[in-house]
Amino acid sequence: MKPIKTILACNPVTIFVGLVQENRQVPLTFKEPARFAVDLSTMSEEDVRALSPGSELLPGYPAAMQLLPAEAGIFAEARSMLA
Structure with missing residues (x-):
């Protein structure tokens, strides 16, 4: 298995x-x-x-x-950009 680096x-x-923003009240x-x-589409399932x-x-x-709505939106955008 290859390390992420x-x-x-x-x-x-x-x-x-x-960025992960734990508290939206704090800038x-x-x-x-x-x-x-x-x-990671070029990697084997085992390596992933x-x-x-x-x-x-x-x-x-x-x-x-299974994602929260905000997370699902981020996932959808990233997935479409990778496609």
């Missing part, structure tokens, strides 16, 4: 989708964690699973139905 060194399509400081969408052991890999449609 090795995967990113291969220059996959990567899209910045935003962003740009020290918040960033979120990215990365196209190894990136986050213990997680579940779901097809986009059923997975999106």
Whole structure:
């Protein structure tokens, strides 16, 4: 399994989708964690699973139905941009 740094060194399509804002009442400081969408379509399913052991890999449609509305919007936009 390749570590994420090795995967990113291969220059996959990567899209910045935003910063995590825990409290919307507090202005962003740009020290918040960033979120990215990365196209892993060239990787095997086994290698993708190894990136986050213990997680579940779901097809986009059923997975999106489990997201909060704001998260689903971010997912949809990132997915369409990667497509």
